[in-house]
Amino acid sequence: MKRIFDLSFCHKIPLWGSMLILITVLTVSTSLIKEAYDILQDDLIIDAEKMSQSLIEHVFPAMLHDDTWRIFEIIRAPIDYQKKNSTSSLKLSTLLVIDNGLAVVACAYPKSAPLLTDMRLISEEYARLADFITTAGGDSTRKFIPPHAKHIFFTTPIIKENLHLGTLIIAYPEDVFWPRFTQILRHGLLAGSLLLCFLLPLNWYWGRRMAIPLVQLTERMGEMGKEWPESLNYTAYGHNDELGRLFEAYNQMLHERKTSDALASQIVQSERLAAVGQLAAGIAHEINNPLSGMLTAIDTLKCHGDLSPKSLKTIMLIERGLGHIKDTVGALLVEAKLKNRHLTPQDIADVLTLITPMADKKALHLAWQTSLNSEISLPSTFVRQIMINLLLNAIQAAEQQGDVAFAIEICEQRLKITVENSGKMLTNEQISHLFEPFSPLSEGGHGLGLWVTYQIVHQLGGSIVADRASSDHMRFALDLPLGIQS
Amino acid sequence: MKFSEYFIIRPPHASPRFKTAFWLWFTLCLISTNAKALTDVQPIRIGITPVIVHEQYELLNQWRSYLQNKLGVPVEFVSRDNYLETINLLKQRKLDFAWIADFPYVYLEHYHLVRLLVTPIYQGRPFYRAYLIVPSSDLLTRSLIELNGKVFAYVEFDSFSGYLIPRYQLQQAGIDSSKFFRKTFFTLSHRKVIEAVAHGLADGGMVDSFVWDALSKIHKDISDNTRIVAKSQEFGFPPIVAGSLVSRKKFSDMQRVLMEMTKDPEGIQLLKQLQLDKFGPPLPELYLDVKRIMIDFEDL
Numbered sequence: 001m002k003r004i005f006d007l008s009f010c011h012k013i014p015l016w017g018s019m020l021i022l023i024t025v026l027t028v029s030t031s032l033i034k035e036a037y038d039i040l041q042d043d044l045i046i047d048a049e050k051m052s053q054s055l056i057e058h059v060f061p062a063m064l065h066d067d068t069w070r071i072f073e074i075i076r077a078p079i080d081y082q083k084k085n086s087t088s089s090l091k092l093s094t095l096l097v098i099d100n101g102l103a104v105v106a107c108a109y110p111k112s113a114p115l116l117t118d119m120r121l122i123s124e125e126y127a128r129l130a131d132f133i134t135t136a137g138g139d140s141t142r143k144f145i146p147p148h149a150k151h152i153f154f155t156t157p158i159i160k161e162n163l164h165l166g167t168l169i170i171a172y173p174e175d176v177f178w179p180r181f182t183q184i185l186r187h188g189l190l191a192g193s194l195l196l197c198f199l200l201p202l203n204w205y206w207g208r209r210m211a212i213p214l215v216q217l218t219e220r221m222g223e224m225g226k227e228w229p230e231s232l233n234y235t236a237y238g239h240n241d242e243l244g245r246l247f248e249a250y251n252q253m254l255h256e257r258k259t260s261d262a263l264a265s266q267i268v269q270s271e272r273l274a275a276v277g278q279l280a281a282g283i284a285h286e287i288n289n290p291l292s293g294m295l296t297a298i299d300t301l302k303c304h305g306d307l308s309p310k311s312l313k314t315i316m317l318i319e320r321g322l323g324h325i326k327d328t329v330g331a332l333l334v335e336a337k338l339k340n341r342h343l344t345p346q347d348i349a350d351v352l353t354l355i356t357p358m359a360d361k362k363a364l365h366l367a368w369q370t371s372l373n374s375e376i377s378l379p380s381t382f383v384r385q386i387m388i389n390l391l392l393n394a395i396q397a398a399e400q401q402g403d404v405a406f407a408i409e410i411c412e413q414r415l416k417i418t419v420e421n422s423g424k425m426l427t428n429e430q431i432s433h434l435f436e437p438f439s440p441l442s443e444g445g446h447g448l449g450l451w452v453t454y455q456i457v458h459q460l461g462g463s464i465v466a467d468r469a470s471s472d473h474m475r476f477a478l479d480l481p482l483g484i485q486s
Numbered sequence: 487m488k489f490s491e492y493f494i495i496r497p498p499h500a501s502p503r504f505k506t507a508f509w510l511w512f513t514l515c516l517i518s519t520n521a522k523a524l525t526d527v528q529p530i531r532i533g534i535t536p537v538i539v540h541e542q543y544e545l546l547n548q549w550r551s552y553l554q555n556k557l558g559v560p561v562e563f564v565s566r567d568n569y570l571e572t573i574n575l576l577k578q579r580k581l582d583f584a585w586i587a588d589f590p591y592v593y594l595e596h597y598h599l600v601r602l603l604v605t606p607i608y609q610g611r612p613f614y615r616a617y618l619i620v621p622s623s624d625l626l627t628r629s630l631i632e633l634n635g636k637v638f639a640y641v642e643f644d645s646f647s648g649y650l651i652p653r654y655q656l657q658q659a660g661i662d663s664s665k666f667f668r669k670t671f672f673t674l675s676h677r678k679v680i681e682a683v684a685h686g687l688a689d690g691g692m693v694d695s696f697v698w699d700a701l702s703k704i705h706k707d708i709s710d711n712t713r714i715v716a717k718s719q720e721f722g723f724p725p726i727v728a729g730s731l732v733s734r735k736k737f738s739d740m741q742r743v744l745m746e747m748t749k750d751p752e753g754i755q756l757l758k759q760l761q762l763d764k765f766g767p768p769l770p771e772l773y774l775d776v777k778r779i780m781i782d783f784e785d786l
Contacts, residue, residue, distance in 0.1 A: 068671035069639070069678060072687050111623070111686035115637045115669060 009214050014207035021199045029192045036184045040177045044152070047090055048170050049141045051078060052156035056168055059097060060158055063105065063165045068115065071097055071106040075168075079108045090176055093151050096169040097158070102130050105166060125149045133167050150174050213243055217250055228258060265432075272436065276451070284329040291329065295322050327381040328452065340379035345372050347380045348387070348408060355391045364398055367405035377483045378415060382456045387417065389449040390476050394421035397474065414462075415480045420473050431466050453478075529560035530736065533572045533584030542704075545759050552752055556743040568674045569644035576600060582732050583740060587694075587724045588776040589646035589785070595770075596777075596786055600727035602768035603737065604744050608696055612766055613720035615695040616647035619679075619712040621686050627715055630655055636689035638667040639682040642674050646776055651718055652692045654779050677701060684711035696723070700761040722772025726765070 007015070055074055062070035075095040082092055094112065097105040098119050107113035113122050120127040128146040133155055136142050141156040151171040158165045220229035231251050238244070298319050301307070307315065327340070348370050359366045387406075394404045402422040409416050426434070435454035457464045462480035469475035530553075534546065546563050554561040564581060566572045569590045575581045576594055583603060586594075594600040605612045620627045627633060630652060641648025653663040671688070673679050676697035682688040695717065702709035726744065728737050744765040747753030757764060780786045 066671070068669070068687070069673040069682060072682070072685070076685075106687070109685075111621075115687065 009211035010208060011211075013211045014204045017203035017207050018200055021196065021203055025192050025195055025199075029188050033181075033185060033188055036188075037177065037181060040180055044090055044172065044176065045141075045143060045154075048143075048154035048172075049156075052141045052154060052168055052170060055095070056156060056158050059168060060160050060165060063097070063099075063158060068106055072108075072110070075106055075108045091173060091179070093171040093173050096171070097166055098133075098169065099166040100164060102133070125151060129153050129155070129169070145174075152176060210243070213247065217246065220250070220254075224254075224257075228261075229254065231255075276436075287325070287329050291322060291326055295319070295326065298322065324381070324385075328385065340381050342375045343372075343378045343380040343383045344375045345370070347384050348372055351384060351387045351391065354388065355395060358392070358395050359404060362395065362398065363401045364395060365401070365403045367403065369405075369407040369409075371409045376410065376415065378460070378480060382460060383415070383480070386453050386456055386478065387419075389453045390417070390419040390478075393449055393476075394419050394474075397421050398423045403473070410482070413482050415482060416477070417480075418475060418477045420469050420475045422473050425468060425472065426466070426474060434466050435464070527559060529562045530557065530582045530740070531562045531564055531580065533575055533581040533586070534563050534565045535569050535572045535584070535586050535590070542759075545756070549756050549760075552747075552756055553740075553743060557739055568642050570642070573644065576727075576729055579729060579731055581729055582736065583726060583728050585724065585726045587644070587646055588721055588773055589644050589650060589780065591725055591727055592773055592777045592780055593644075593786065594727070595773075599730055601730060601732075601737070602770050603726045603728045603741055604765040604767065605725050605769050605772060606723045607763040607766045608723055608761070610763060611720075612723050612769060612772055614647075614723050615720055616651040616692050616718035617695050617698050617714045618652070618690065618692050618716040618718075619683050619698070620690045620715050621683055622711050622713045623686070624689070624713065627690070629716055630690070630692075631659060631661070633690045634666055635668045637669045637671075637687070639679045639688035639691035640670055640672050641676055641679055641691075641693070642672050645676075646721070646779075647694045647718070648676055648679060648692055650779060650783060650785070654783065655718075657782075680712055681708055684708050690715070692718075694724070696761065703761065719775070721776055722769070725768070725773075 005012075055078075058074045059071055062074060075097060078092055078095065092108075095108040096113060096119070097107075099105050102119045104113045104115055104117045104119060104122075106115070113119070113126075120130045125146045128149075129144060132142075132144045132146075132153075136144075136155065139157050139159050141154050144153045144155060146153075151174055154170045154172075156168045156170075158168055223229040231254060298315060301315060302312075302319075352368060356366070387408075391404070391406060398404050398421040403420070404422075405418075405420040407416075407418045435450050454464060457478055457480065460480050462478055464476065464478040466474065466476050532553075546565070550561050550563050564572075564575065566575070569587055572581070572584055572586060573590050573594060576584055576586075576590075576599055584600070586600075591600065591602070595602070608614060618630055620633070638652070640652070643649060656663040656666055671682075673682055676693040679688070679691035679693050680698060680701055683691045698709060698712075698714070728740070745767070747757055748764045777786065
């Protein structure tokens with residue numbers, strides 16, 4: 001029983017509804033059929049009484065004249081009528097007239113009860129009927145059903161002005177009601193079935209319509225502890241009743257929970273990045289001092305030393321490298337404000353030159369697309385670093401002979417850079433920790449590249465997003481507003 | 487005053503509307519007088535008794551129309567359920583003609599109340615028999631004598647084949663018919679005797695062979711429930727008689743129309759439905775045997 005009560009509403013509501021409908025239909029049908037049966041019984045008594053009184057009016061004078069044929073004709077008439085009209089309601093078995101000595105005066109079926117036969121000799125039930133007639137008395141129609149009888153008998157004394165000539169017996173078959181009753185039963189069953197055919201599917205539809213939204217709600221509530229469930233579709237239940245309001249409340253709660261969760265994780269991430277930022281700033285300060293010394297020394301060397309062109313080229317390279325270090329350290333230092341030149345198309349070409357050897361090592365298909373043809377107001381150092389970081393990252397992540405695609409364009413006063421690569425795909429969990437420093441996802445690096453990139457992008461007022469471009473391509477898309485100088 | 491002024495009916499001096507009404511009234515009076523003269527023609531009344539299957543109402547209606555057309559006067563059939571009523575009607579001169587059984591014919595002819603008009607020809611002969619019948623379930627009975635102590639159905643007191651013959655046969659065997667059967671009852675027609683035997687209400691009965699044969703063609707379901715045990719000798723077929731006061735012309739017209747029924751298809755069809763070959767000339771000698779038996783029974 002408990003298992004039944006534990007069933008899903010999907011089944012329980014239609015089942016209970018169906019059961020209630022069935023019980024109602026059965027109860028109503030049974031009550032109507034019982035009523036019909038009682039009416040049939042009353043009809044039989046009325047039928048027998050009316051027929052008896054009508055027949056006796058004619059039988060009495062015929063008996064007075066000992067007109068056997070006339071008596072036979074009178075009691076035979078209902079039987080002949082019944083034979084001609086198969087639709088006549090209550091079927092008669094036979095009619096019988098007996099005299100005061102219980103001898104047969106006439107029978108509608110004379111072969112079954114020949115003239116002058118003692119009625120006790122006809123059959124056992126007629127013998128019992130004879131006893132009933134001798135003891136019953138009175139002058140009205142009486143009903144008699146002998147035990148285990150095949151007939152229901154109605155006896156009426158043939159009496160006028162105290163002259164008692166005999167008794168009229170009308171016999172109906174014991175199952176006299178059955179044809180009418182089965183007809184009523186058939187009609188009842190048909191009507192009941194039609195009603196059920198209409199009500200059960202309606203109940204089933206209505207029950208499921210009620211249950212499915214509840215089930216959906218329950219499933220989503222159950223999922224809530226593990227992951228964020230989907231919002232409930234209002235079209236599943238489009239009414240503004242308690243259930244509809246429950247849907248609305250659930251969706252609102254879900255939205256609030258998601259917002260609050262996102263905020264919490266943002267706070268956690270900010271705190272984490274802030275802590276890391278302090279550490280990085282400390283290190284950057286320590287690096288900045290010797291770096292400044294080295295740059296001053298190079299300047300001095302360039303001003304005073306006679307350098308061969310080869311040495312000068314090397315020194316220039318060292319100077320640019322140190323400048324790069326300085327800029328990187330500056331990036332780690334949030335408060336670092338380094339003067340920087342604008343980004344030029346040459347910077348893009350430099351980046352391509354720098355990464356091409358690495359791409360070639362893995363025989364990657366490098367797709368390069370740039371629409372930049374003039375200088376733009378963005379710090380070249382930062383943008384170069386971003387591009388190099390992202391491309392190195394992509395080359396590293398791409399498989400042998402994989403694809404790496406780079407695109408840069410100006411669109412609506414914003415610089416948009418997109419880097420795609422084929423290869424191993426990142427999970428949602430990995431993507432959520434991607435921009436943290438010293439990321440365990442970093443293979444062969446310090447894991448600072450994307451963190452630095454993230455810092456730079458934020459400093460420049462832009463945004464960076466990592467997502468899946470397709471089933472086998474990861475994509476980093478960044479967006480920087482023009483005219484920002486760090 | 488001129489003569490014409492006394493005898494010419496003239497409307498009163500009144501308005502034209504009143505004159506129109508007067509002439510209309512006068513015309514109607516003339517028409518109604520004429521109509522009364524037409525309806526004064528007395529219809530020919532023919533009595534029908536249960537010697538034939540007289541419940542064939544449609545057939546009787548067709549026959550009535552046929553006779554009416556041929557005779558040119560209205561014809562009325564007067565059906566009675568027993569012979570006695572028909573005999574009384576003939577006695578009271580309320581019937582012109584009647585189709586009656588042998589017993590009433592011999593009786594009425596004896597007192598010169600009727601004259602023989604035609605004798606029906608049945609199966610080529612002007613005779614019929616009495617059939618002793620029992621229920622078809624009774625396979626043992628072979629004669630009337632074996633019905634001792636049984637229930638017997640008679641037609642009526644004035645029936646020759648349905649009452650006199652069985653009693654005559656018992657008398658011939660030296661049996662007192664009043665004590666022979668356990669119970670007897672009257673049904674007032676041959677057909678009903680057949681039905682009483684068929685249903686098993688009576689153990690036996692004696693009926694007109696013509697009625698039994700006719701019934702076996704139109705209601706085989708009834709006759710099949712009976713079995714003919716014995717057939718009597720031949721007797722003159724129940725005749726059609728004319729009342730003693732019927733005019734010679736009416737007598738000869740009716741006799742001619744009946745005897746000429748075989749000359750037109752409608753008449754042939756009616757004879758076929760009546761199960762007869764034709765109506766033949768009167769043969770009073772055919773009924774001598776009946777008369778003899780009646781005299782034996784002191785019915786004459």
